[in-house]
Amino acid sequence: MKEFALIFRMSKHADAQPTPEQIQERTNWLASIAAQNKLVDKGNSLSAANARIVNNGAAITDGPYTEIKEFISGYVIIKTETLDEAVELAKANPIYKIGGSIEVREVVKLYNHDR
């Protein structure tokens, strides 16, 4: 099994505060992955309001949202045999309903005995 980080991206600031229904949908999706024994780390949501970007030379800007259209809202780590399988699991996430997207990236480990 390989580990993949699913990185959630959102475009609308307003959606960063999910409704109870959205939280429920997200939990149900996570539970289905947990129930396949493929959830490594339920991850975290990342604050949209309390954020800074630290640039080279200690130039600090308020939050990323004034400068870029998409921001990272959270992440989850899952384990699957292949990247395609990880993508399949990501496809069922409710984030697409609110115009978000998911980036799927393999977690590179220094000593990966599993391969």
Next chain:
Amino acid sequence: MNTGAGAKHELLPNLFRLEYSKMTAVLYRRFGLKHIEIAEDIVSDTFATASANWVANGIPENPVAWLYTVAKNKARDCLKHLNVVENHQKESNPDDHEDGINDLEFTRQHISDSQLAMIFAVCNPGISPEAQICLALQVLCGFSVEVIANAFLAKTETIKKRLQRARAELRRDNFQISVLTKSEIMRRMDTVLKTLYLLFNEGYFSKTSDKQVQKELCLEAIRLILLLTENALTNTPQANALLALFCFQSSRLDARVNNKGEAITYEQQDRKLWDKALTEKGNYYLVEACNGNETSKYHLEAAIAYWHTTPADTNKWQHILQLYNQLVIIERSPVALLNRIFALAKVNGHAPAIAETEKLNMIENSHYHELLGYLYTATDPAQAVVHYDKAILLTKSSAEKKTLQKEIQQLRLKRPE
């Protein structure tokens, strides 16, 4: 002041159900395991005082606070008395005199800490699992011997003896319930989870047909595991997995038995009776259980239960089979082995499942014959009846006997002999 006769009639039994175990927990902690009966007497006495006093003077403004105050006063008097007796017998330590009055505060935090401490005291590795469940039901849940006997389909005398032995063991144990240290928790956590698991199963797979008893056993198990997940020391991935399992299972509680006390098979259950709020709670705790890299028996069972509450998924049985494959590696229990084959039958068909089952050769096990009966139904009804008959002989559950007899009737209707 409420003097309505109807309210009075309902109030005390309800308060007894809600407050008895909270009050005893606080007192157990103060009096120690050696004087466990004194703590129980004080609480029973408090309720007796309440019923006499409330009839005469009306129900007080705040009945719960009234009960707590009376219990506290009775406990204080009793502690004074105990100190006198014990000081007379030996030179006991002087700071044991007036201390511990603060330990008698019935605050929310103190109650739940005391209940948690008691769970760990009752789940004593020196007590047999059956006795532990009985003790848990009596000491932690405040169930009467009669209710416990009813749940186990046992004679009251048998349960009484079992409880007496367990209580003697509890008194001998030098487990300190006043302070719950991390190392003590770690040492007993497995036993605690196992006891709660068995307690829940006692309700869920109850031999009695009394729906109320079954439900109460399950709810008590949930109440106790919730206490564990609400405390930072005991909020482990395994505890969350077990709570998820309880939520998933109890979401179908109302659908599993009909009004006549007959068991209803999974396929025939009315899905409208499944409790959606509970399955959603189950989802939440299942995700919480995935903190860290642990895959325990409870994780796998919770995951299997998840798929049972999810009606539409084409790969459902494939997932369930894979989870059972992992489960039988961790725990080769007869139930896990037989359930795995049921999932195998759903994925690969009945013929290979029959071959796998017969390899197990558990001819003394009612579920073994029940499974074979089910697997033979379509291809060899006569053989199916043979196995169902054996299952009826072997099972002790009357609800199960009824269900199996129904299966046989249906088989005979299909192909009259």
